[in-house]
Amino acid sequence: MEINPHTTETxxxxxxxxxxxxxxxxxxxxxxxxxxxxxxxxYALVRLRDxxxxxxxxxxxxxxxxxxxxxxxxxxxxxxxxxxxLKNKICDHYRKASxxxxxTDTEFYCAEESDKFISNGLFKGGWxxxxxxxxxxxxxxxxxxxxxxxxxFHDCSNKMPGNVTTVFTMREVDGVECKEICKLxxxxxxxxxxxxxxxxxxLRRCLETNWFGKKT
Amino acid sequence: xxxxxxxWEKDMKLIEALKTRWIVWVWNHTPTCAEMSRWASVSLxxxxxxxxxxxxxxxxxxxxxxxxYQKHLTFLHRAAPQLPxxxxxxxxxxLSVEAKQRMVQRLYAAHNx
Numbered sequence: 001m002e003i004n005p006h007t008t009e010t011x012x013x014x015x016x017x018x019x020x021x022x023x024x025x026x027x028x029x030x031x032x033x034x035x036x037x038x039x040x041x042x043y044a045l046v047r048l049r050d051x052x053x054x055x056x057x058x059x060x061x062x063x064x065x066x067x068x069x070x071x072x073x074x075x076x077x078x079x080x081x082x083x084x085x086l087k088n089k090i091c092d093h094y095r096k097a098s099x100x101x102x103x104t105d106t107e108f109y110c111a112e113e114s115d116k117f118i119s120n121g122l123f124k125g126g127w128x129x130x131x132x133x134x135x136x137x138x139x140x141x142x143x144x145x146x147x148x149x150x151x152x153f154h155d156c157s158n159k160m161p162g163n164v165t166t167v168f169t170m171r172e173v174d175g176v177e178c179k180e181i182c183k184l185x186x187x188x189x190x191x192x193x194x195x196x197x198x199x200x201x202x203l204r205r206c207l208e209t210n211w212f213g214k215k216t
Numbered sequence: 217x218x219x220x221x222x223x224w225e226k227d228m229k230l231i232e233a234l235k236t237r238w239i240v241w242v243w244n245h246t247p248t249c250a251e252m253s254r255w256a257s258v259s260l261x262x263x264x265x266x267x268x269x270x271x272x273x274x275x276x277x278x279x280x281x282x283x284x285y286q287k288h289l290t291f292l293h294r295a296a297p298q299l300p301x302x303x304x305x306x307x308x309x310x311l312s313v314e315a316k317q318r319m320v321q322r323l324y325a326a327h328n329x
Contacts, residue, residue, distance in 0.1 A: 029323035125248025132281035150302040172296035197257035
């Protein structure tokens with residue numbers, strides 16, 4: 001048995017021919033954790049916003065991978081295979097969460113909208129001038145290369161209530177179709193649109209305050 | 217000279233009056249900014265009808281805030297898919313050494329039984 005944390009691929013004895021499709025040897029779990037652990041962890045963390053949960057999810061992924069390793073016949077890259085397992089685990093988690101928490105909480109919604117638009121008069125429903133969207137820099141795309149920008153982006157999206165963040169991440173980050181999200185979380189499409197609207201509004205404003213407004 | 221100036225001033229007043237009427241007309245015939253912000257979001261999730269698109273364009277002619285709002289939303293909509301990758305390269309957070317050890321141990325335990 002080679003339980004050596006420093007086993008590298010080159011140092012490992014070369015396996016017999018046809019190893020590409022052979023079930024993983026005992027050294028594999030170690031290599032998995034070393035090579036893919038961080039990636040999977042970040043993948044889960046971005047979507048679950050909870051380090052402990054993310055860690056558990058990665059652990060479960062590896063365990064499931066170990067069990068199902070004979071099904072993985074080297075058809076796809078190892079990383080995308082593991083990500084695929086993790087994705088399913090996260091979907092299961094969302095499904096479970098949607099049963100436990102209400103996705104129709106309105107608390108967050110009211111605060112977001114009512115105070116930004118004129119409440120009466122001829123221009124009722126118009127932007128209150130001082131609170132209207134500002135002109136971002138001439139080239140907001142340049143921000144995409146900035147480490148700080150993404151940190152701000154992440155922090156801003158974390159400020160929303162959990163279920164709104166979940167919906168936002170699924171739709172905007174993972175690009176899941178609306179119909180699928182509705183099915184998974186068991187909510188109406190209208191409900192989803194309202195949540196996305198509020199999420200985008202909150203994120204836009206947060207980034208304007210903490211990033212785009214600050215720079216100039 | 218003074219007479220020319222007077223004509224000029226009159227023209228300007230007329231133009232201003234027309235501008236105001238145009239703005240009020242557009243305002244009365246298009247959704248409010250609050251509704252526009254909702255439409256802006258929904259149009260990222262499903263294609264908007266021609267009528268909706270036309271009304272939004274019309275509203276944008278008189279409202280710089282709504283135009284910006286839509287621009288910002290589209291920008292964030294296009295940027296968001298990069299988030300996981302960006303967080304990966306910026307090493308926002310990684311698994312701790314202890315967590316990794318725990319995982320390896322559990323995997324061995326699972327493997328042996």
